[in-house]
Amino acid sequence: MQKQKLTWGEALKVYSRPKVLGMFFFGISAGLPYLLIFSTLTAWLRDYGVSRTTIGFSAWIGITFSIKFIWAPIIDTLGLPFLTRWMGKRRSWILVSQLGIAFGLFAMSRINPQLALPTVFALGVLVAFCSASQDVVIDAYRIEAVDKEFQGAMAAMYVFGYRVALLIAGAGALYIAEYASWSTAYLSMALLMGVGIITTLLVSEPDHYKAKAEGEVFQHEWVDRVLGSGTHGKVSEWFVRAVACPFIEFFQRNGRYAIVLLIFVGIYRVSDIAMGIMANPFYLDLGFSKDEIAQIGKLFGFVCTMLGAFLGGSMVVRFGILRPLILGAAMVAATNLLFAHLATLGPDKTWLAIAISADNISAGISNSVFIAFLSSLVNQSYTATQYALFSSLMTLPGKFISGFSGMVVDAQGYEEFFILVAILGIPAVLLACYIWWRGRDQEALERAQKQQVAPG
Incomplete structure (x- = not known):
C-alpha cells in the first residue's frame, strides 16, 4: 500500500502560512546583494572602462561567501549586546547583517570606479561579508522556525524570493543604469533592502532552544575527550561544542x-x-x-x-x-x-x-x-x-x-x-x-x- 497523500489544495495551503510567506521576502533580502557584487558589478566596471583583467580579480570578492563557515559558529551560538535581548538571537543577527548590506550598497552608489576603484572593492567585500553572514542566520532561522514537514515549503519560497531578487539586481539594475545611471541603480538596490529589514521586524523569533539529546551527548563526550574530565574554561568548551563537534561528527559519520x-x-x-x-x-x-x-x-x-x-x-x-x-x-x-x-x-x-x-x-x-x-x-x-x-x-x-x-x-x-x-x-x-x-x-x-x- 502507498501512504495516503494530501490533496493538491491541502498541499498548497502551506504556502499561506505567515512564516512560509516570510521566507519569500528573506529570499529577496538574501539574493539582492549577490549580483551587485558579482555580474552586475562587472558590467558597471566594464562600462566605466576598467580592464577585463582587473574585472576578473573582482571575483575574489565572492570568496567571502566561501569562507563563511569560519564565523558561522559565532553567529550560530552567540548573541549581540542589547539587540539579542530585544529581538532574539536570530532576528538580531539578521537585522545587523541587512543594515550592513544597505550601508555598503549606498556607499558604492556614491563612488566613481574610475577615481576610487580600491574603495569600490573594499565596499564590495563589506557587502559580501554582511550578505554571507545573513545567509548563515537565515538558514538557521528557516530550520528552527517551523516543523520538519514544512521545510520543503520554506525552502521553495526562499528560492523563489532569491530568484526574484536576482532578476531585480540583474535586469533591474541594468535597466536603471541604462536609462538613469549606475549611481541610481545601486542607490535603488540599497533602498530595496528595506524589504528584508521590515520582514525581520515583523516575523517572530523561532524557538531555537529545543533540546537535541543526541547532539548534547555527542558534544559532552568530545568535550571530555579533548579537554579532559572536570571543569573547563567557557571559551575552550564553547569552541569544542560549537566549532569542533560539527566537523568531528561529519568525519566520524562518513569516515x-x-x-x-x-x-x-x-x-x-x-x-x-x-x-x-x-x-x-x-x-x-x-x-x-x-x-x-x-x-x-x-x-x-x-x-x-x-x-x-x-x-x-x-x-x-x-x-x-x-x-x-x-x-x-x-x-x-x-x-x-x-x-x-x-x-x-x-x-x-x-x-x-x-x-x-x-x-x-x-x-x-x-x-x-x-x-x-x-x-x-x-x-x-x-x-x-x-x-x-x-x-x-x-x-x-x-x-x-x-x-x-x-x-x-x-x-x-x-x-x-x-x-x-x-x-x-x-x-x-x-x-x-x-x-x-x-x-x-x-x-x-x-x-x-x-x-x-x-x-x-
Whole structure:
C-alpha cells in the first residue's frame, strides 16, 4: 500500500502560512546583494572602462561567501549586546547583517570606479561579508522556525524570493543604469533592502532552544575527550561544542569517504562559477546593448532557471538525487560550448537566446539537485554550521579560479575560454558517477522504504 497523500489544495495551503510567506521576502533580502557584487558589478566596471583583467580579480570578492563557515559558529551560538535581548538571537543577527548590506550598497552608489576603484572593492567585500553572514542566520532561522514537514515549503519560497531578487539586481539594475545611471541603480538596490529589514521586524523569533539529546551527548563526550574530565574554561568548551563537534561528527559519520564528498562539493560548480564572472563583459564586448542583455540574459534567463529548478525537483522525486546529480554536472559543463560557438558569431540574438536558455535550464536543474544533495549530508544537530561549511566550500574553488578568467580571455579570447571552462566541468561529472555508483543501493533502499506504509 502507498501512504495516503494530501490533496493538491491541502498541499498548497502551506504556502499561506505567515512564516512560509516570510521566507519569500528573506529570499529577496538574501539574493539582492549577490549580483551587485558579482555580474552586475562587472558590467558597471566594464562600462566605466576598467580592464577585463582587473574585472576578473573582482571575483575574489565572492570568496567571502566561501569562507563563511569560519564565523558561522559565532553567529550560530552567540548573541549581540542589547539587540539579542530585544529581538532574539536570530532576528538580531539578521537585522545587523541587512543594515550592513544597505550601508555598503549606498556607499558604492556614491563612488566613481574610475577615481576610487580600491574603495569600490573594499565596499564590495563589506557587502559580501554582511550578505554571507545573513545567509548563515537565515538558514538557521528557516530550520528552527517551523516543523520538519514544512521545510520543503520554506525552502521553495526562499528560492523563489532569491530568484526574484536576482532578476531585480540583474535586469533591474541594468535597466536603471541604462536609462538613469549606475549611481541610481545601486542607490535603488540599497533602498530595496528595506524589504528584508521590515520582514525581520515583523516575523517572530523561532524557538531555537529545543533540546537535541543526541547532539548534547555527542558534544559532552568530545568535550571530555579533548579537554579532559572536570571543569573547563567557557571559551575552550564553547569552541569544542560549537566549532569542533560539527566537523568531528561529519568525519566520524562518513569516515574516509568524507574527503571524497568534500572534494565533490568543492568542484561541482567550478564550471558554472568560472564562466559567470565573464558573462556580462562577454555580452558587452560582443556588441549587445545593456537593454538586450537585460531582456534576454536576465528576464528570459529567469524563466528558464525556474523551469530548470522545477525539472530538477521533479527528477529528484522520480529518480532520487544521484542520477540527476550526474545529469546536472554534465549539462552545466556542456552548455559552455554554446557560448564558445556564440563567440564566433558576433551579436546574434537567436544564438544568445539559445545559449542562455540551455545555460539557465542546466543551472536550475543542477542547483536544485545539488541543494537536495547537500541537505542529505547534514546532521540535524549541527545544521547551520555544517550547511555553512558545504555552501562555502561549493563556491571556493570556482571563485578562486574565476579570478584568472580575465587573464585567460585577454590572452586567448572568449572562444578558448569557454572551451576551457567546459573541460573544467569534467572532473565533477566523473566524481558524480562514482558517488552514484557507491550510493545507488542505499538510495534504492530509501525509496523503497518510503513506499511502505508508515508503522503504527
